[in-house]
Amino acid sequence: MGKTMAEKILENKAGFPVKAGDLVIAPVDRAMGQDGTTPLAIQSFEEMKGERVFDPEKIILILDHNAPSPLESVSRLHDLMRNFSRKFGVQLMEIGEGVCHELMVSRGFVVPGDLVVGADSHTCTYGAIGAFSTGVGSTELAVVMLSGELWFKVPETIRLNLQGKLPAGVFSKDVILYLAGKLGADGATYQALEFHGPVIENLEVEERFTISNMAVEVGAKAGLMVPDEKAIKWVRERTNREFQPVFPDPDAQYSRVIDIDCSSLSPQVALPHQVDNVKPIEEVGEVPIQEAFLGTCTNGRLRDIEVAARILEGRKIHPEVRFIVAPASREIFLEAIKRGWVETIVLAGGVFVTPGCGPCVGTHQGVPGDGWNVISTANRNFKGRMGNAQSFIYLASPATVAASALEGKITDPRKYLR
Amino acid sequence: MILRGRAHKFGDNINTDYIISGKYKFKTLDMNELAKHVMEDIDPHFYEKVKPGDFIVAGKNFGCGSSREQAPRALSAAGIRGILAQSFARIFFRNAINCGLAALECDTSLIEDGDELEIDLLTGKIVDHSQGIEIKAQPLPPVMVDILREGGLVEYFKKYGSFQGVRK
Incomplete structure (x- = not known):
């Protein structure tokens, strides 16, 4: 039986065959934390008596949510992150570098086929370049920084076929808002989404991120897209890291398949x-x-x-x-x-x-x-x-x-x- | 593990911004301070109403939105021992268990605000003494039961050093 992108990426990482519903422990390729969630992760890391991180190259900390600091208490939390970064040799992006999810992809930290966790719910953004990426809590980030791995439930996948051509004045944001309205805030809870079809293929990579970014707004764990030539070229322009793109099997089993014609879509609010x-x-x-x-x-x-x-x-x-x-x-x-x-x-x-x-x-x-x-x-x-x-x-x-x-x-x- | 307490009832789609607003959670790691503001935007007097050991009872998709672990932690600090909901958003669900806060999926439609509840965490049996009814919760995966038994992920990891409980 064929497999979805989520099943295949988690199976590659876990090292044995898996299907939706299985629990796996898998090593992560990158772990990200931002200034709203990392201070609590550092506290948990210290409570667990962490003396080293599993791989400083694979951890990226970013000051973006409350930066530059508006308050002395926030400055203290930022310094906590800076000190952690110095002590363990972990990379830290300073105030003004940008939003964590933009930096993770535009600075080439994430490649197709990766398994990425981030202490931020919108970590699902990197699904647009074919990575399985998902949000975790602070203590889970601490455990990943220590051990390099986490447990996952392999999700079922909803396949969305976006047909037609977007009219002028209608953008990828309108598409995902429309889908949020259609699926509902819990329409994909515990599941992954796979976005397919000519609408996705015709979008530039940066427009695709908008769609994967909001997968979590319908409860999804990940919002995946097939890494096509456009996506692979985009990633290769940003990193020399080797990677093996993962594609869904043609006979993959989906929990639902939804076809939507986007040709007459209006701007959505x-x-x-x-x-x-x-x-x-x-x-x-x-x-x-x-x-x-x-x-x-x-x-x-x-x-x-x-x-x-x-x-x-x-x-x-x-x-x-x-x-x-x-x-x-x-x-x-x-x-x-x-x-x-x-x-x-x-x-x-x-x-x-x-x-x-x-x-x-x-x-x-x-x-x-x-x-x-x-x-x-x-x-x-x-x-x-x-x-x-x-x-x-x-x-x-x-x-x-x-x-x-x-x-x-x-x-x-x-x-x-x- | 038997828990007893009173129900505080909420509706569907209670997001983590409602549980603890971003304007507070980014400022401090002091959960007792954050606890004073839990649910503030949708129930301004919630913190004063909660007695230690109480439960939140909610509808669908409890804890949707942001990944902030401050949400379950601040609820714990406010005195909440467990949450019963029709369904949970996945990151909140994991975070709650990882903080040692019980989170059980069950049919909450018959539970009323203020009901006296008794919950057996290991069997998932819920007794609503006020309504005289018994409700069965969805069982948690074994790894989550183990994390809850240790009082949270930090204690679990200190004890086991890995997620060996999940390994096949």
Whole structure:
């Protein structure tokens, strides 16, 4: 019987044949921690009397969620990570390098066929280049830093065949928001997703990350895509590491197969306060906004900034809107400067903050006010997510966010992209 | 292992931002401090209502969202001993067990807020004394039972040094 990508990667790592439902212990290829989760992992590591890490090259710590530090207590936690990094020779990405999930792929840490864990739920992002990557807790990260391995339940897989061609003004973010609405917040709990079809094949690799990134929003453990030539080339440009891509068997067994024609999809919006509360933009109605945010591990990449710049070129954002942009990495920021997009957005009235998570998690840099509506390119719109339970978060594509910033209300971007 | 306590009932899709907001959890490792803010955005007086040994009883997909282990840890620090839910989000489920916080999947529809519950962790038998009913929970994988028995993953790992309990 054929196997899914999840089964084949976990089987390669475990060293014996497995099928969905089996429990395995497997060595991980990379382990990642960020500043919201690593301090607790270091505490657990010390409680377990850790004296060395299993392989310093395979552990990457990143300061992105609350960076630069807004508080002395946060500075102490950052120093805890810096000291751990020095003591054990573990790599640490400083403030302003970027969002952990962008750095893990763009700096070539992850390759197709890898098994990766990260103490952050959006670790599933790397599925877009054919790695089995999933989020873990702090103590599990501590155990991995010590021993290099973790136990996994081999998940069943839902196969999504995305057919057709995306219309102009509709992006990979709209696709995954639509799927979140269709599957529901627990539609894939304990399962992996495999994304297939011409829609995926036609996306650039950086657009694919947006889709895999949000696999966890339907409860999935991983969001895998076949590493095609485009993905393999993208990875080879970033690392010399050898790798063996893993493909699903043609007769793999899936728990569900879902076919979706994306040819007539509209821009999608997730309404407060749940990611699966999704409507096509035509049904959203008149929603004035006070803040717009472009960035995060979902949509802080070069093409995301580019489309915002295209829409804002020569225009001014609405006077009642604060428009905040956080590039996903230093490289993306530099490239956006070089191409003139930063100037375009700043001239339009936008504000750039440090490459990193920006206001997504409510720790700093753009906490909304009482009663504000925020339109954001992030992946979560839970009540209080951005630091104020009295605000309302709407999720959409970068184009929809930019068009909305311009008009001061949630706006269909297609009229600006014809 | 028998636990006794009162039920605090919640609905579906209680995410980890609701359990402990990002604006608090990034600042400190002091779980007693974080405990004061658990569930604050959806039930502002929750912390004052909880008595040590109480349970959370919830609907589907409890603990969805962020991987923050501060969520189960802060619930423990607030006095919660266990969570019963129709289903859990997977990272929270692992984190809870890894922190020594019991997490059991069962039909919670008949349990009311304030009910007196008795839970046998090893057999998964739940008695709701207020309703006079018995509910059976899904059994945990053996490795999770072992981790729970040791009081969490740190203690488990100190004792065994690996996940040998899972090996075939």
